[in-house]
Amino acid sequence: MTNLLTKVTLDNGLTVHLKEIHTAPIISHWVWYRVGSRDEIPGKTGISHWVEHMQFKGTSRYPSGKLDKAISRDGGFWNAFTFLDWTAFFQTMPANKINLALRLEADRMANCTYAPDEVESERTVILSEREGSENEPLFRLGREVQLNAFSTHGYRSEIIGEVEDLKSITRDALYHHYRSYYQPNNAQVCVAGDFKTAAMLKKISRLYQDVPAGTHPPHPSQPEPALGGEKRVEVKGPGETTFLQIAYRAPAASHPDFFALSVLDSLLSGPSSLNMFGGGGISNKTSRLYQSLVEKELTVGVEGGLSATIDPYLYEITLTVHPEKTPDQVLEAVNREIQILQAQKISEFELQRAIKQARALFAYGNENITNQAFWLGYADMFESYTWFENYVQRLETITPDDVLRVAQTYLTPSNRVVGVYIPVNHKEKTE
Amino acid sequence: MSAARSAHWKTIPGPDDVTRRVLPNGITLLTRSNFNSPSVVVSGYLGAGSLFDPPDKLSLAYFTCQSLMRGNQTHDFQQIYNLLESSGASLGFGASVHTSSFGGRALVEDLPLLLQILSESLRQPVFPTDQVERLRTRLLTSLAMRAQDTGEMASLAFDDIIFANHPYGRPEDGYIETVQNVTRDDIIAFHKNHFGPRGMVLVVVGAISAGAVVDQVMAKLGDWHNPAQSSTPEMPTITPLLQTRRKHISIPEKSQTDLIIGTLGPQRKSPDYLSASLGNSILGQFGMMGRIGDIVRERAGLAYYASTSLNAWISGGSWEVSAGVNPKNLQRAVDLILRELNRFVSKPVSNTELRDNQANFIGRLPLSLESNNGVANALLNLERFQLGLDYYQRYPDLVHAVTPEMVLETAIRHIHPDQLAIVSAGV
Numbered sequence: 001m002t003n004l005l006t007k008v009t010l011d012n013g014l015t016v017h018l019k020e021i022h023t024a025p026i027i028s029h030w031v032w033y034r035v036g037s038r039d040e041i042p043g044k045t046g047i048s049h050w051v052e053h054m055q056f057k058g059t060s061r062y063p064s065g066k067l068d069k070a071i072s073r074d075g076g077f078w079n080a081f082t083f084l085d086w087t088a089f090f091q092t093m094p095a096n097k098i099n100l101a102l103r104l105e106a107d108r109m110a111n112c113t114y115a116p117d118e119v120e121s122e123r124t125v126i127l128s129e130r131e132g133s134e135n136e137p138l139f140r141l142g143r144e145v146q147l148n149a150f151s152t153h154g155y156r157s158e159i160i161g162e163v164e165d166l167k168s169i170t171r172d173a174l175y176h177h178y179r180s181y182y183q184p185n186n187a188q189v190c191v192a193g194d195f196k197t198a199a200m201l202k203k204i205s206r207l208y209q210d211v212p213a214g215t216h217p218p219h220p221s222q223p224e225p226a227l228g229g230e231k232r233v234e235v236k237g238p239g240e241t242t243f244l245q246i247a248y249r250a251p252a253a254s255h256p257d258f259f260a261l262s263v264l265d266s267l268l269s270g271p272s273s274l275n276m277f278g279g280g281g282i283s284n285k286t287s288r289l290y291q292s293l294v295e296k297e298l299t300v301g302v303e304g305g306l307s308a309t310i311d312p313y314l315y316e317i318t319l320t321v322h323p324e325k326t327p328d329q330v331l332e333a334v335n336r337e338i339q340i341l342q343a344q345k346i347s348e349f350e351l352q353r354a355i356k357q358a359r360a361l362f363a364y365g366n367e368n369i370t371n372q373a374f375w376l377g378y379a380d381m382f383e384s385y386t387w388f389e390n391y392v393q394r395l396e397t398i399t400p401d402d403v404l405r406v407a408q409t410y411l412t413p414s415n416r417v418v419g420v421y422i423p424v425n426h427k428e429k430t431e
Numbered sequence: 432m433s434a435a436r437s438a439h440w441k442t443i444p445g446p447d448d449v450t451r452r453v454l455p456n457g458i459t460l461l462t463r464s465n466f467n468s469p470s471v472v473v474s475g476y477l478g479a480g481s482l483f484d485p486p487d488k489l490s491l492a493y494f495t496c497q498s499l500m501r502g503n504q505t506h507d508f509q510q511i512y513n514l515l516e517s518s519g520a521s522l523g524f525g526a527s528v529h530t531s532s533f534g535g536r537a538l539v540e541d542l543p544l545l546l547q548i549l550s551e552s553l554r555q556p557v558f559p560t561d562q563v564e565r566l567r568t569r570l571l572t573s574l575a576m577r578a579q580d581t582g583e584m585a586s587l588a589f590d591d592i593i594f595a596n597h598p599y600g601r602p603e604d605g606y607i608e609t610v611q612n613v614t615r616d617d618i619i620a621f622h623k624n625h626f627g628p629r630g631m632v633l634v635v636v637g638a639i640s641a642g643a644v645v646d647q648v649m650a651k652l653g654d655w656h657n658p659a660q661s662s663t664p665e666m667p668t669i670t671p672l673l674q675t676r677r678k679h680i681s682i683p684e685k686s687q688t689d690l691i692i693g694t695l696g697p698q699r700k701s702p703d704y705l706s707a708s709l710g711n712s713i714l715g716q717f718g719m720m721g722r723i724g725d726i727v728r729e730r731a732g733l734a735y736y737a738s739t740s741l742n743a744w745i746s747g748g749s750w751e752v753s754a755g756v757n758p759k760n761l762q763r764a765v766d767l768i769l770r771e772l773n774r775f776v777s778k779p780v781s782n783t784e785l786r787d788n789q790a791n792f793i794g795r796l797p798l799s800l801e802s803n804n805g806v807a808n809a810l811l812n813l814e815r816f817q818l819g820l821d822y823y824q825r826y827p828d829l830v831h832a833v834t835p836e837m838v839l840e841t842a843i844r845h846i847h848p849d850q851l852a853i854v855s856a857g858v
Contacts, residue, residue, distance in 0.1 A: 023467045024442045024801050056719070065729065068718035073787040075794015094794050121732035124757075129735035131686035132755045135581055238684040240575040271519070282521050285512040300569045323572060353517045360470070360519025360538050367468045367802040 006197050007385070012213040013185025016204050017376045017385065019192040021369055027193030028092040028373035031105045032381055035181035036085045037161075038154035038311065039219060044177075046161015047169055049082040050126055051178050055089065056080070057118040059111040062104050064118060070100055082159055085310045086381040092370045095194040099203070105189070106207035109182050119171040127167070130160050137239050137421045138318065144233045145247050145419040149314055153224045183214040188380055192373035224312070230413040232420075239423035242321035244299075244330050248416045250315040253308035254383040259394045260402040261315060261410060262306060266354035267346060268337065269304025269317055275365035275374075282357055288337050289317070298325050298333050310382045315410065327420045341407040345400035355395045362392060442797050444806055446820040450641035454648070456655055457629040461810045462644040463636050465803055471539045471637025472803040473522075473549065474811055476530035478663050479625035482598040488612050490605025494570065495621045496524035496531050500548075501562035504555035508562055511548060520545050524552070528598045529663075529745055530815075531626070536803070539638040543647055550651040553626060563615050570610050577604070581689040582755070584680050585856040589691045592676050592852040593749060597669050627660030628652065634810045636803040666746040671695055672850045680856040688758045688857025692768050693751035696845055699743040699816045706833050706841040707741055707750070712788045713780050713838070714771070715739025715752060722775070723752055726767050733760045733767070745816075750845055758858050769848060776842045779835035793827045 004020040036048050058064035071078045076093035078101070091101035133139040143158050150156035160166075189204055227249060251257045265272060270284020284290050284303065293299040301320040307313050321330055365371045379388035444463055452460045481492040500522065502508045515522060522535035522545060533553075537545045577583045587602055594600030604610075633652070635644045672694070697703040715723040720738040727737035737754035752772070756764045799805050800823075813822055 024797060026798060026801055065718070065725065069787060072718045072791045073794075075791055075796070075798065077795065077798065092798055094797065097794065121729070124732035125728055125735055128687065128733070128755060128757060131757060132735055134686040137579070238682070239579045241572060241579075270516075282516055282519055283512060283523070284516070286509070286516045294565075297565060297568070300572045320572060322568065323575075356517065357519040363468050363470045363538055364536060367465075367470060367804075369801055 004197055006201065008201065010184070010205055010208060012208065012211060013183075014208050014211075015188040015380070016201060017188060017190045017380065018195075018197050018200055019372060019376055020195060020197055021192055021372060022194050024369065025095040025194050026092060026369050027095045027098040027191060027195055028090060028370040029098060029101045029105065030088055030090040030190040030373050030377050031109070032086055032088045032188045032190065032377040033181055034085070034186050034219065034381065035087055036083050037157055037159045038084050039181070039217070040154050040157060043165055044169060044173065045157040045165045046126070046159070047165075047174065047177050048087055049159050049161060050122065050166070050169065051174055052080045052082045052087050052089075053122050053126060054114055054119065054174055054178065055108050055112055057112065057115065057122065059107050059113060061107050061111065064115075067104055070104070074100060076101065084155055084159065084307070084313065088377060090370070090373070092373075098195070102203055102207055106211070109184065109187065109208070110211050112178060114171055114175045114178065116171050119174060123166065126160070127163065130163060130166060133160060137237055137241070137243060137423070140237055141235050141243055141245050141419050141421040144235050145245050145316075145417050146314070148231045148233050148419075149227070149247050149249065149417045150224055153311065154220060155309070155311065155313055181216050183216055184208055184211050185213040186216045188377050190373055190376035192376060193369050227415055227417070231417045233417065234420050234422055236422045236424050239421075240425055241323075241423055242327055243421040244319040244321055244327045245419040246317045246331070246334060246416055247314040247419070248410055250306055250313055250410060252310060252312050252382070253387065255312075257406050257409070258306070258308070260398050260406040262358070263351060263354045263395060263398050264341065264403050264406055265304055265306055265315065266357055267350045268341065269302055271354065271357040271361060272305040273361045273365070274308060275361065275371050282361065288341075289334065292333055292337050293319065293330060296333070297322055298330050308378075308382050331418060338407065338411045342404070342411065345404050348400070351398065351400060351403070355392065358395050359392050442800065443823045444800065444809060445824045449810065449820055450645070451820060452645055454628070454653055456653065458631045458633055458648070458652060458655075459814060460645065460648055461632070461634045461814060462641045463806055463810065464638070464640055465636060465806065466638045468803075469539050469638050470536060470803060471542050471545075471635060471639055472534070472536045472807045473542075473545055473633070473635050474532070474534045474807040475631065475633040476532040476811070476815070477553075477626060477631040478529065479526075479531040479621070480529040481526055481601065481603045482528050482664070482666065483621065483625055483661075484598075484601065484605075487609060488605075488617060489601050489609040490570065490603065491613050491617055491621050492526040492531060492625075493603045493605070494566070494610070494613050495618045496526045497566055497570070498558050498563055498618055499524050499552040499556045501566065502557050502559045503551040504557060505551050506548075508559070511552075514544060515548060518544060522548055522552070526603050528603070542635075542637075542639060546647055546651040550655070553652075554655055556622060558615055558618050558622075560615055563618065567610060567613075570604065571607060573604065574607050574610065579682060581682055581685055581687060581856040584682065585689040585691045585854050588678050588680055588856070589693065589751065589852050589854040590749070592678065592854065593672065593693065593695055594669060594747075597667055599669070599744070599747060623659055624661050627657030628655045629660055630663075632811065632814045634807045636807045636810070669695060669747045672852065675849055675851045675853060677853040678855075680854070681858065682856055683858060685857045686757075687755050688761050688855050690754045690756060690761065690764060690853075690855045691751055692765065692772070692851055692853045693749055694846055694851050696741050696748035696750035697743055697841070698745060698747050700745075701743070703841045703844065704743055705829055706837040707743075707845065709785065709788050709792065709830070709833050710775070710780065710838040710842050711739050711741040711750065712791065713784045714775055717784075717788050717791060722771055723754075723768060726771055727754055727764055731763070731767060733757075733764050737764070761855055761857075765853060772846055772848050772851075776839070776846050776848065779839040782835060785833070785835050785838065789830050789833070792830045796823065796826060
């Protein structure tokens with residue numbers, strides 16, 4: 001089945017990326033902005049995510065409380081995400097109802113009101129979201145690891161932001177952030193599904209033609225110095241379970257080494273799916289770490305994964321420590337496995353298996369129009385759509401020598417943060 | 432028929448494109464082709480649920496399910512996962528009250544492999560001792576993590592209150608003591624007595640023709656018989672609460688408290704189901720989590736999430752309002768939710784609210800069916816609740832038949848604001 005792909009840039013700098021898919025009467029529409037937690041400064045952490053929330057609070061044309069009902073009434077679903085590098089909004093709708101989604105996104109690119117009472121109401125909602133995260137031991141641990149993995153880059157902060165900042169960020173700061181980054185020349189509209197390209201392009205052009213291009217702050221390019229030695233952090237909290245997280249500095253998604261590291265990840269901790277919608281995952285029970293840790297009863301679980309980001313981020317391995325073992329015993333076993341990867345080339349069989357796993361994950365993701373629309377924009381945020389299209393072919397060019405080299409380059413103790421969550425045992429009480 | 436309805440019609444599963452076969456050994460097979468992606472989904476269930484768990488060995492069904500892929504007469508644990516993972520395929524088992532279930536996916540070229548592993552896991556597991564013990568440690572660790580999860584602990588206590596002395600009130604994953612009580616012999620006996628083809632449902636959706644699916648399933652599972660397979664016992668009666676019960680589970684150092692307020696709901700086959708479902712959507716789903724979301728989150732700013740759920744099963748169900756709130760706002764959230772529940776059982780929903788939600792139910796149907804997994808779940812529901820292969824095609828008319836008065840009558844029948852379970856878990 002041929003899917004027609006079109007990408008154009010309008011006069012105001014807005015990029016429009018369209019993919020016709022006529023398998024179901026569904027259209028998924030996304031608007032991506034190149035702003036995320038990497039653009040934040042100390043004191044304003046979490047502001048990109050809060051702005052994302054405020055975008056649901058209405059414009060004069062679509063007042064608060066009307067948008068969500070309008071989308072639901074037409075049988076659609078919508079949501080938004082804030083990540084390290086980007087913020088994205090989407091609606092997946094019955095194809096004949098998509099005009100509403102197109103209109104409202106064009107409207108809220110420029111016309112959100114940020115009413116002060118809405119800002120205050122949302123402040124408590126976001127603090128509540130943050131409190132919910134704080135309940136999770138792995139959030140607490142991940143936050144400390146991330147904070148220690150970077151010294152200057154915006155990647156050091158949790159996307160949701162620090163509590164003190166969430167309490168002090170003002171309505172004007174939010175509005176300024178919104179007006180600074182929500183501009184057509186800092187955005188991309190992506191649509192996949194059951195439409196005709198020419199008609200869709202015409203609609204989008206008409207809706208955005210009056211939104212002028214603007215100047216947005218340059219994206220920070222703080223060069224992050226090398227970690228300069230292994231860092232260790234400890235987090236104590238309630239619970240009975242010990243967790244270990246090991247985070248290595250990893251290359252950006254556009255870096256050629258990202259692909260070799262993806263193969264390495266696949267065989268070390270199991271294949272990771274980058275699909276956000278659908279597809280599911282593949283278990284990791286034959287991965288080297290599962291074999292040497294879970295099967296040897298040092299841990300009861302292991303997972304790992306890379307994130308596709310603009311700047312170098314992290315390759316993270318998270319382990320649930322066996323109740324009768326210590327984090328040091330687990331770390332020692334992880335080190336042994338990594339040393340093997342650094343000393344011996346992987347087999348051709350392991351390489352081919354990683355490639356087949358990637359091929360399967362991509363096939364699963366393609367069952368779903370929302371996921372296909374997601375990739376139209378996501379890949380462009382950190383590199384380009386060809387990155388996605390050529391992903392499996394790029395993996396096929398990786399050799400055992402490449403995997404050996406990236407293991408030696410990136411998986412060194414001096415390039416990592418080791419975090420341990422130490423439970424402080426409390427028993428529950430009921431009233 | 433409207434233009435929109437015509438377009439939807441082509442993608443909604445129905446008798447024209449779903450093949451249903453009952454195999455001679457009692458397995459019901461449903462299959463639907465989708466050649467848009469070279470992948471295939473396999474899902475299903477059989478009547479070996481936690482309702483058979485002895486009270487001192489809760490988790491037995493779940494433990495058994497988790498052990499099925501730990502080794503069989505043909506392949507050991509390593510070989511099983513090597514075959515699956517090397518193909519980019521996946522397969523897993525789980526347990527609920529009525530059934531043990533399974534789900535997997537593969538590239539279509541690997542469907543024979545997936546069915547082979549499924550068949551071996553169902554028919555010839557050997558439950559190696561070391562694997563069973565390793566699994567037990569994992570289950571116990573999961574329970575330790577559950578004890579720290581405010582949402583899960585609130586849910587556990589809520590089910591225990593509203594489904595007292597009923598299998599719906601017992602956790603499928605058990606408690607620490609009951610997991611420790613389960614022996615390998617228990618698992619072997621559970622498998623022998625409850626796993627069999629009678630009553631099993633298998634769904635295959637993906638890039639393959641119905642004929643090929645029937646042939647492959649017959650080849651792998653057509654000769655399975657288990658004369659020892661037990662029958663499903665009668666379920667005990669569910670007794671409604673006579674007065675409101677409140678319970679708080681104290682878990683130190685938690686920033687957020689999880690709250691559940693609710694009661695019994697209709698079973699899935701009840702004539703009340705669609706009225707309750709539309710009412711539930713109005714109450715706590717539609718738009719930004721319905722009336723409850725509007726009051727608790729949007730206006731009061733008390734919670735990141737505040738919504739409702741209607742859980743309708745074979746013998747009964749629950750109707751729940753859930754919210755995550757700052758501990759100091761707990762009582763305020765409880766008061767706001769109770770006020771909304773009182774309103775919900777006092778006045779009919781408006782025509783506009785109902786129309787909007789009816790449009791939502793009908794409009795979202797094709798969206799829920801766009802992936803192989805979505806279709807597989809839909810087919811399982813058709814069979815589990817005996818809704819008929821044309822159910823999704825009749826669905827718009829069924830939804831449109833609901834009136835505001837029906838929603839109110841249903842709400843009054845099920846929600847008694849002075850007979851609720853109110854459960855919170857947090858500091």
